[in-house]
Amino acid sequence: MTDQLISARAVRKAYGRTEALRGVSLDISAGEKLAITGPSGSGKSTLLLSLAGILRPEAGEISYDGRRLDDLSEAERTRLRRREFGVVLQFGQLVPELTAVENVALPLMLERHARASADRIARGWLERLDAGALADVVPGELSGGEAQRVALARALVTSPRVIFADEPTGALDTVAGEQVLVALYDAAKETGAAIVMVTHDNRVAARADREVRMLDGTIA
């Protein structure tokens, strides 16, 4: 028995000769807000993407809710990611051809929700993130802060148990970044989601329950 939601043991990941993760072990509890900090190139993004089941480490173990991620088939991991995880990256990565509400509804559509209910739920999240008026706008016409709020709505729309965020405010000025963070923390508080966030901003890290600092592919 364990109350750890995510558990990583001796995780290693290399890109060619670059050892990005050199034996990382970490436990994350349900609902915990964790900040991953450290210098550029220390392996923060690689760790986040590995914990989220997006990158496959070549050694070590990562478990989610007692299940080893590497025991799951690719299809099972994709399903787990879609149902349990929300991911938001530095530049939001919205689909440019879709409107804001279509972007937010996308994870629900992939889970075969009916279009009308997906649309309704997506609009609800946009409104909660103070972006209801942007529903029918395409990403190219949004400011950076607006696009990040839409990306956050998309990460939250499935009510994930974990939100993985890689420098979600990195492309924003202080005010817009602050708004996105407040929205993220409020939403997580409401749903009980854990947050695993890469940041180089000390003020952001200070809001987390715990900070782990990466250095040269290990936790310092």
Ligand SMILES: Nc1ncnc2c1ncn2[C@@H]1O[C@H](COP(=O)(O)OP(=O)(O)OP(=O)(O)O)[C@@H](O)[C@H]1O
């Ligand atoms: N796709 C890739 N191909 C080759 N090398 C990579 C790749 N992604 C990351 N690396 C290398 O792996 C190491 C760790 O990178 P990672 O992006 O995880 O660090 P980071 O701490 O998130 O850095 P930053 O703060 O600059 O985003 C770096 O040396 C980086 O150059």
